[in-house]
Amino acid sequence: MTLAFTPKRDIEEGQQDTSHTERLELANHTVMKAWSLLSKRWYPDYHMAPFSGWMGVPGGLCHHNGVYHVFYQHNPFRENWGPMHWGHFTSEDLVHWNPQPIALAPGESFDHDGCFSGSSVSYDNKIYIFYTGHTWCTETKKGGGSASVGDGTSFYQQQCVAVSSDGVNFEKLGVVVRPPPGYVHFRDPKVWQQDGRWWMVCGARDVTKDLGQLLLFTTQDLLCWDDTNWQVIGMTEDKNVFMWECPDFFQLDERDVFVYSPQGVRKVGYANRNRFQSGYLLGSWDTSLVEPAPPQVKGEAPRGPAGRGRAIGGPRWLTSFDVTQRFRELDRGHDFYAPQTLSTMDGRQLIIGWMDMWESPMPTREHGWSGCLTLPRELILDSLTGSIRMVPPKELQQLRCAQATIPVQRILESTDRLLVEECTAYELDIAFNTETSTAEKYGLWLGSGAELYVDAQSKRLVLNRHYPQYMLSGYRSCEMPAGVLLQLHVFIDRSSIEVFVN
Structure with a gap:
C-alpha cells in the first residue's frame, strides 16, 4: 500500500512556511498596489470581485465559528488565468463580504504551478482546505507553461490539504490523494462527512476512455486517505464530454444531489448554449455497502498533521448513486460556471457560481481586473416539478436602501415607461400579466445594450445583450413559466445582471 500522505519536503522545519509566507506577502502587496490604480467604472457594488487580477471559480465555501468563508481561484499578478492562488472573502451576514489576505500561493513541489480549486471543512475548531496541486511537466515549463490543458501529458495533478486555526493563515500539509493509474486530469476535490466517514x-x-468521470474516495481519518482504494461513482454517457469539473454533493429535502460542470456537451436547440455547462443530478446514494476499516495496528505511528502515518488495511467498499433525474442546467444565462454550495447556520443550502465563462472576452481586463461571483442563491426542491429552483435568499433584503414603488399600469403599443434613471446598482421586482397582454414582445430595457423580454410567439423569456464594442453579443432564453403573472426579480450591479423568474 502506498503512503497516502506526503510529509513536508526534506528541508529544515519552518522553511516551507517561510517561503510560502514570502510568496503570500508578494501576492497581497501586488493586489493592494494595483487596487489603488484600478478603474472602478464596471466594478460591482455588492458582488464579490477581485481587488485586482483574475477571479476564477469559487471553492472552499463553509461556515466556521459564526463566519462564512468563500475562497476563489485567483491570479493576483495578471487579469488572465495563470498560477492559481486562493483568494478569500468572509462575511457574518452573507451580504457584506470582507476581503481577506490570500490564503494559498503555489510553489511547493506538490503544487508548484497552481493551487487549483477544491473545498473546505470546518472540523476540530480548524478549517481544512482540500485543493488540487497542479504541476506542469518539465517540457511544458520550458515552453512557459502554455501547453493545452487538454493535453493529458503536460501536467500532474494531486489532492492536497492545508489547515488554519484562525481562519486566515493556512499551513500546507502536503498531498493526501494521488491520481489513480491512467488518470492525469484529476482535480477539484469536494470533501464532506456523512454516515460516520469522510468522503471525497x-x-x-482517464487516458483510455477519454471521458468525464467522478472518482470517489473514503476514510475515517480526515488527514489519511487510501488512494489505492477508489471508485468511479459517475461517468458520462455522452462521448463528446471529456471532463467533469468542480463536483459538489449534498442533500436537499432528503434527496441526494450531485452538482458538476461537464465540458464538451453539444448545443441542442435553446439548451447548452455556453462554452461549458453547470447542472445537477438527483438520485439516491447508498453507502450501506461500505465495510469498516480494520482497527489500527497497535504500535503504529499515529496518523495526523505530521504526515508520517499511513492508511492501514483500507476498507473494501462499494457505493451506488441511483439517478432519478438526469442532468439539468442550473442557470440559463450567459455567464455561470462551477457553482459550489454553502450550508447556512440555519440549515439552508446556498449556491454561488463563477459569473463568467471560459473564452469570454472579459472586457474589464482592460480595467485591471476580471471575473466576479454570483450572489448567493438559495436552493429549493420544487415538489411539483421535482427540479431545483434558485431564489434570492432573505439576507439580500439588507441591501435595500431608497425604494420606489411603480403603480400598476397598462402600457400601450409602441410606448415605454422609465422605471430607473441614473442608477448603476439596484434591485427590481416587477410582474407582467401575460393573460391580458396582446403584445408580441414586451419587457425591459436594461441599460444601453441589454434587454429582457417576452417573445409571445415562441413563448420564451429572452435575455439579449448586444455590446459589439466589447465583443459581447447573443441571447439566452428559457420557457415561459405557467401561470397568469410573470414575476421577474432582477439584480443589476454595474456590469452584471441576475434574473430570477417566478
Whole structure:
C-alpha cells in the first residue's frame, strides 16, 4: 500500500512556511498596489470581485465559528488565468463580504504551478482546505507553461490539504490523494462527512476512455486517505464530454444531489448554449455497502498533521448513486460556471457560481481586473416539478436602501415607461400579466445594450445583450413559466445582471 500522505519536503522545519509566507506577502502587496490604480467604472457594488487580477471559480465555501468563508481561484499578478492562488472573502451576514489576505500561493513541489480549486471543512475548531496541486511537466515549463490543458501529458495533478486555526493563515500539509493509474486530469476535490466517514469526490478523465468521470474516495481519518482504494461513482454517457469539473454533493429535502460542470456537451436547440455547462443530478446514494476499516495496528505511528502515518488495511467498499433525474442546467444565462454550495447556520443550502465563462472576452481586463461571483442563491426542491429552483435568499433584503414603488399600469403599443434613471446598482421586482397582454414582445430595457423580454410567439423569456464594442453579443432564453403573472426579480450591479423568474 502506498503512503497516502506526503510529509513536508526534506528541508529544515519552518522553511516551507517561510517561503510560502514570502510568496503570500508578494501576492497581497501586488493586489493592494494595483487596487489603488484600478478603474472602478464596471466594478460591482455588492458582488464579490477581485481587488485586482483574475477571479476564477469559487471553492472552499463553509461556515466556521459564526463566519462564512468563500475562497476563489485567483491570479493576483495578471487579469488572465495563470498560477492559481486562493483568494478569500468572509462575511457574518452573507451580504457584506470582507476581503481577506490570500490564503494559498503555489510553489511547493506538490503544487508548484497552481493551487487549483477544491473545498473546505470546518472540523476540530480548524478549517481544512482540500485543493488540487497542479504541476506542469518539465517540457511544458520550458515552453512557459502554455501547453493545452487538454493535453493529458503536460501536467500532474494531486489532492492536497492545508489547515488554519484562525481562519486566515493556512499551513500546507502536503498531498493526501494521488491520481489513480491512467488518470492525469484529476482535480477539484469536494470533501464532506456523512454516515460516520469522510468522503471525497474529484472530477477526472482517464487516458483510455477519454471521458468525464467522478472518482470517489473514503476514510475515517480526515488527514489519511487510501488512494489505492477508489471508485468511479459517475461517468458520462455522452462521448463528446471529456471532463467533469468542480463536483459538489449534498442533500436537499432528503434527496441526494450531485452538482458538476461537464465540458464538451453539444448545443441542442435553446439548451447548452455556453462554452461549458453547470447542472445537477438527483438520485439516491447508498453507502450501506461500505465495510469498516480494520482497527489500527497497535504500535503504529499515529496518523495526523505530521504526515508520517499511513492508511492501514483500507476498507473494501462499494457505493451506488441511483439517478432519478438526469442532468439539468442550473442557470440559463450567459455567464455561470462551477457553482459550489454553502450550508447556512440555519440549515439552508446556498449556491454561488463563477459569473463568467471560459473564452469570454472579459472586457474589464482592460480595467485591471476580471471575473466576479454570483450572489448567493438559495436552493429549493420544487415538489411539483421535482427540479431545483434558485431564489434570492432573505439576507439580500439588507441591501435595500431608497425604494420606489411603480403603480400598476397598462402600457400601450409602441410606448415605454422609465422605471430607473441614473442608477448603476439596484434591485427590481416587477410582474407582467401575460393573460391580458396582446403584445408580441414586451419587457425591459436594461441599460444601453441589454434587454429582457417576452417573445409571445415562441413563448420564451429572452435575455439579449448586444455590446459589439466589447465583443459581447447573443441571447439566452428559457420557457415561459405557467401561470397568469410573470414575476421577474432582477439584480443589476454595474456590469452584471441576475434574473430570477417566478
